[in-house]
């Protein structure tokens with residue numbers, strides 16, 4: 316097969332993506348970083364150099380299964396030591412799926428500072444379009460470095476964010492501000508449409524806290540894929556997209572536009588509250604490039620008042636799998652709660668809060684002092700007991716048992732999962748009775764509704780050490796993560812030939828690996 320190669324340099328520097336000065340962390344100096352583009356089946360090779368001053372880093376390729384390449388999953392404390400300042404690491408993996416996604420730092424809150432970019436893997440599309448406009452990354456944005464907001468976040472309710480961006484750009488109104496950092500001069504995101512043409516947009520939510528309701532005034536959206544999964548297409552006036560999720564949508568330009576330009580909108584929904592849209596974002600769809608005036612269109616979309624996913628009955632895979640024929644799965648119940656007992660507010664799963672401490676050799680399960688999985692701690696082993704047995708099925712049921720009634724976008728590494736049940740304010744009855752087994756949605760992020768449960772079914776066919784976590788960046792850093800080790804005996808690290816040294820070096824620079 317073909318190999319596509321990219322070079323990413325993580326750097327720090329001044330930035331003002333919406334006209335407000337602050338310090339960012341970026342790949343190659345831009346927000347977002349370069350888009351990684353490959354074809355289905357290609358090998359993707361990314362050389363990452365950490366040119367930041369005092370931060371380690373590690374990069375995750377969101378949604379990629381990393382079959383036989385566990386060490387490329389980019390989770391510090393699970394699959395690697397962080398890349399130390401001045402060091403480099405090459406990630407090598409196969410594009411085993413196709414569609415739209417993103418890559419991001421998996422180290423602490425770094426992606427909130429700008430360390431992310433789009434990822435496109437070309438493959439067959441179940442819809443026709445004339446032009447691929449690429450990834451459209453929706454993001455909430457802080458005017459203060461999020462690390463500096465962490466102290467506030469520590470105590471409970473996450474701090475508020477001041478702005479939002481589309482593909483790293485927006486305007487912020489500085490006209491009445493005396494804040495010297497509010498310099499203005501940002502730009503609205505813009506797309507140019509030709510009448511009658513069909514465009515593919517690859518929507519990705521790269522936010523740290525909010526769900527977006529995406530729409531374009533006067534236009535409808537035909538949805539053809541969710542995450543890396545082609546779905547039976549449906550037409551709608553808006554899609555609701557939570558953190559880490561993707562929707563591929565085809566937009567047909569109007570044949571006789573009634574306005575020179577139209578607003579494109581990302582209504583921000585946070586804490587599932589109506590009208591909490593302080594971080595709503597707009598962009599512009601232009602038909603007439605000689606006019607630079609702002610659109611004057613209004614929206615007819617009903618603003619969403621909840622932070623659920625798109626209705627499950629709409630997001631059904633194009634290629635169905637009849638899970639009713641599947642042998643009885645291992646049912647794993649995980650109770651989600653929170654505690655204020657420690658030094659900071661922590662989320663817990665089955666009473667433990669996962670803090671990935673890559674400096675502690677007993678918690679670093681891969682590539683630490685040459686021994687694999689030295690002392691599994693806070694880790695759930697699943698999967699077949701002997702390597703010859705056929706892959707089994709697991710259903711991970713996350714039940715919200717706490718008093719904080721919040722929805723959580725739950726992301727699974729190494730797999731897609733079938734959304735077998737997604738119920739708000741409900742207790743799982745301990746049986747498979749509530750599971751939808753007739754062509755259920757399949758994706759890699761789904762919402763656990765507040766006070767309810769999410770049942771995620773997946774085939775244990777990818778040995779590895781994988782995370783399941785809430786993709787709200789604050790929550791993940793407050794411990795809302797679970798690690799499971801799948802079919803430990805069969806794990807293939809996937810160290811590229813002749814590159815053992817670089818993996819050892821990554822840990823050695825932290826004093827964690829013997830020379």
Ligand code: C2O
Pocket residue numbers: 375377378419421559726728782784786
């Ligand atoms: Cu998009 Cu564990 O991450």
